[in-house]
Each structure stands twice: as C-alpha cells, then as structure tokens.
Amino acid sequence: MIPMDYWFKLLNRLTGTVLFAVLVCTQVPALAKDISGAAARGETQRYIVILDDPPLASYDGRLLSTPERNTASTILPATANLFTGASKLDVESPASIQYLRFLDERLKSFQAEAALNLGRKLKPSHRYRNALNGFATELSLSEVEVLRSMPRVKSVSVDKVLHLQTDSGPRWLGADKLHEGSAGFEPTGGQGIVVGVIDSGVNWDHPSFEDPGFPGWDHVNPYGSQLGLCTDPEVRCNDKLVGVYDFVQDNPNTESVEENTRGEDNSGHGSHVASTAAGNPVDALLSGLAVQIAGVAPNANIVSYRVCYIGDPNDGEDDGCQSSAIISAIDQAITDGVDVINYSIGGGDFSPWLSGESPRAFLNARAAGIFVATSAGNSGPEPGTIGSPANAPWIVAVGNASHDRLMGSLVENLSGGDTTPPGVLVGQSIVGGIGIRKIVHARDFGNALCGDGDAELGSSCSENTGDSSPWRNDNNVFNGEIVVCDRGTYGRIEKGKNVLLAGAGGYILANMDEQGESLVADQHCLPATHIGDRDGDLLRTWLDSGSGHQGSISGFDLYQVAEAGDQISSGSSRGPSNAPVEGVMKPDLIAPGSSIYAAIETADDFGFKSGTSMASPHVAGAGALLKAVHPEWTPSMLTSALLTTATPELAQDYDG
Secondary structure (H helix, E strand, O other), rough: OOOOHHHHHHHHHHHHHOOOOOOOOOOOOOOOOOOOHHHHEEEEEOEEEEEOOOOOHOOOEEOOOOOHHOOOOEEEEOOOOHHOOOOOOOOHHHOOOOHHHEEEEOOOOOHHHHHHOOOOOOOEEEEEEOOOOOEEEEHHHHHHHHOOOOOEEEEEEOOOOEEEEOOOOOOOOOOOOHHOOOOOOOOOOOOOOOOEEEEEEEEOOOHHHHHOOOOOOOOOOOOOEEEEEHHHHOOOOOOEEEEEEOOOOOOOOOOOOOOOOOOOOOOOHHHHHHHHHHHOOEEEEEEEEEEEEEOOOOOEEEEEEEEEEEEOOHHHOOOOHHHHEEEEEEHHHHOOOOEEEOOEEEEEOOOOOOOOHHHHHHHHHHHHOOOEEOOOOOOOOOOOOEOOOOOOOEEEEEEEOOOOOEEEEEEEEEEOOOOOOOOOOOOOOOOEEEEEEEEHHHHHHHOOOOOOOOOOOOOOOOOOOEEEEEEOOOOOOOOOOOEOOOOOOOOHHHHHHHHHHOOOOOOEEOOOOOOOOOOOOOOOOOHHHHEEEEHHHHHHHHHHOOOOOEEEOOOEEEEEOHHHHHOOOOOOOOOOOOOOOOOOOOEEEEEOOEEEEEEEOOOEEEEOOOOOHHHHHHHHHHHHHHHHHHOOOOOOOOHHHHOOOOHHHHHHHHOO
C-alpha cells in the first residue's frame, strides 16, 4: 500500500509553491446512489476495482512484490515525472513500456486468483493503467466483499453517476492580447497545445471545430495523425479536432432520446464547453445582431472524450456521467499526452483522497504534466457547498461570474407614483421591447400568479410551459400591462409564460436578496427583461407608493458595461471546503460563466448556457494560452501564474 503521507509529499512536490486562493465560491454535485435497488436485490452493478501497484503516472521506482515471478520482489525504473525530471509523461518510453507490461502481467495473475475465489471469470468493462491501476466490472454485493478481502486489492467502490455542471469572455479575460501579440509574446492563439474535453461529446459538424480555423493560421495536428474514433468515416475529424473517443455504454432502455456510440454530442454541453475553451472564431447572429465568437485559445487542438449520456425521461432517468468512463477518459488523455483537460462535471462532497474516484486520477494526470480545470458547481450561494473534484487541492476549481457584455434592454420612461421614479434600469434579455404601459407588481394580484407550488423549471415557451398557472384560461387578470415578478423557485421563462397567459403585455423579472445581481439573458415568451436585486428594490419601493405607475421596456441590444463584469452568480458554489479537506480555500478562481454564447449540438447553431460548467473552459483555455508561450511550464507553474495574477478586489459577490 502507498502510505497516505506519500500523496501529501507528492502533492507538495508537484505544487512547488503556495497556491493563493483568489475567491470563495464552489461546486455542487449530485452524489449517485451508493447501492442501487438492483444491487440490493442481489443483482450486479458496475464497480471500480483499484489494485495496490502504483499507476504509470506515479510509479517511483519502489520495490514491487511479485510472487508470481517466483521472486520476493523486483525493482523497475521509475516512470513518474517527479522522479524522471520529464515535463510530460511519455507512455512510449522504454521504462513506461516495461512498467505497463508489468502491470498487465499482474492483472492477469490477479484475474486468475479472483476467478478461483469468485467461481467465474471477471469481465472488465474498463481497464486503467496510467491515472489509476485497476479496472471496472460488474459485481454482486457478495462478490464485492470477496474482492475486498483479497490482499492485492486497494479498494472496490461503486461506479457513481455524476452530473454535468463565448463571445465576450475571452476579451474580458485579456486573451485577445495573446491572440494578436500585444502582450509581449508571438501570437499563437494556443498553437501546438492540445485541450482534452471530458464531457458529453462534440458536434464535429459545427464551424467552431472546422479546419482551417483562426484567420491567418492553419491548424496543425501535433500528433501527425488523428486519434480514437477518427478512423470511422462518419466521425469528422480534422487538424483542429484531432481526436474523438466514446467511453459511455449508452442506456439500452433509452428509446425516446437519440443515442450514439461514436462520441457525438447529443446534449450540447460538450460542444459548448469545447468551443468556449478552444473554438474557432466564427461569425454568428445573436437575435439578428452580428457577433463574432471564439474560444479563449482558438488555435489550440481539441480531443473530445465522451463520458456522459442522456437518460430516458420516460423512465425517470436523469442524464449522467459514469465514473468508470471518466477514469478511462483521464487514462486515455494521459496516453494521448494532452496539455490541458477541462472537466465540467461534478460529484458529491466526498474525499478527494478516496482510492476509486476521479480526483485521485486527476492527481496523477497532474503528475503526468496535464493542467486540469474543473467547474466549482452550482449549489450556491450558501457557504460550504463545494463538492468533488473541485475540493481537491491539485485541481483548479472555477466559479461562475459575469463578463462585461450585456444582452440588454432598458426599463425606462418611468412615471407616476408618489415618489421619484427610479432612473433607467438596465436588465438582460434577448427579446424585443414594449412601449409605455401601466406597470404593476404581480403580488398585488395573488401570490400564485408568477407560479406557486412545486417548481416546474420550464425553460422554453412551448405549450406545456406554464401549464400550472391558475390563470391559464383567464385572460381578464391583466390587459396588456408590464407585470413585475419577484425571482424565486419557478423558472425564469416560466414565470413570464404564466403572466402572459394571464394577459400581461410585458414582464420584468426582479431579483431578490437571495439572487443578488446575478442576471441571465433569456429568450422570454413576451417583451421582458431581468434586473438585479438593487434595481428590483428600487422598482418595488416605487411601485408601493401611490398609483399610475407606467414605463416601457426597450428593444434588445448589445452593451459593453465594465461594471457588469466580475459579479459572482448566486448559484455558484461557495467555499470553504468541508471535511476532510478543511483549510483548502475553494474555488480557486472565478471566470465568465453566465449567458455564454457558444456552439451547441445542432449543425451550425449557437446557444446560451450558464453555470460553472461554462466558467471552467475559460480557465482551461487560459491555461492553453499560457502553455503555448511557456511550453516548459508545469501544471503547478500554470496554476500559480493564473491565481497570483487574478484580481480578487474586483470581484463582486451576489450580495454586493
């Protein structure tokens, strides 16, 4: 067994310097059921089995017990960068090949011994050698206990199901200065750097991943050949998208959702993340307005690792990402020698030192020379809401903040009441406006008007959105007024649909204290805008005075408002870290993650997404840019540079 203090020593050596936590934000996750109903009934489910020999990325040349060779022990050359002095693990070096052959021999002997104990042969679904040493396989609960009792087994843990957690963002980060060369370095845009995206796959038909890409530069494949499923004629790889893998066994019960087995994105999440980190500059239309969007490192190469699937809603199954697949993706990324990994996926609040989990695999990815950024999670604003792997000291966890670009509309021409009306209020939306109308607050017409009861979380203007409205068949409540709804449990778009069904002509969504200044530009069902808590309080106070309140909502336009940037989303998870990682301040950074416009799963379409999932690829892209101009830098140096040059004094928390 590797003693626990080894990992602390390794972490200290890897880090090399004190890493400064820049902000207290975080990750939330959803912890999968440890024992499913099937397993409780004596059926099998997938487990991750970790063996006691170190994986390739962390082997330090120690004595290895090898009774099957009829010797007491053997010593092989160390392979970990910490001991070889290499900046990136070479899986094809003579020492690596020798050690990997040793691990394979050890697995064969273990499988033979396990077959005797279990009365059947093990059938691994995944094999791990680089980031962890072990495999995933189907086991019953009784078989789990048998394996746990075997002397060469380090851990046996259930295969958890985790969950998925840019037009202006790169410029707001200052990436454009590296693109154009004004930062004092030759312009590269991340050329020669490979970004690995562990997510829901990639939409290879999208222009964000075409070749050629960045104007004036042709993409160059640093491998010289394409990786993984690129040999499949239906998988469209090129010198930009240089690798595609699929580690997910799609749900055989899924009928209503189109699934695939070739690494193609069918949720939009993976494509959005990949294009934010390293997508090509692409001209797009945003509600009729021409914009150019690009990834933070637009000339970097991308390798996509699909580990997430879409669940069948008819079966009540959520979308998910399998831990066994995630570890395989990390293992493969080490083999591929990627420079950066983005991981916008979250799990429960469990120890990053647990043996069978992805945080430990990411520790060895860092040991192999890979910089890793992950999403902090979306369980804020309460403190201590960060989960895993964002709570791991060796991963850069990124919280969600705003950038300076507003898809805005104005609440203006205010008059009436017994007090001075507020000035012009700036909100966010991507819908048209409405002329001067009477303005009313929905609470004056009954608490249920904007939505009552369990949240439906509607996210579109489809027929079923807003079905719960008690006013659905009564259009006499309003007569074209602009209706103010306080933000709360119900979905933002759904509230607007409810008041539309009640006869409203316009809609203002006003944040409460719980949401602070976190705004989202939505495609509402009627002329609308979304304002923050401070402006919401001004508006509510004014509406409480006198009568005859009226005003208008302007049409949608794009605004660059510096004051709107660096506002932490109320939903972004906060630190501090809970036991057993107390004293580690998380998340490490904030980055733009609200209303990010990027590639999605269909053709050449773009879409908005918000969350720490969208913030993390901004930092992954920044790591790629730094690595391109400082190829000798280690993950610790990249992390230190990002954290110590951040500007915490500019961050604005949700409560102002």
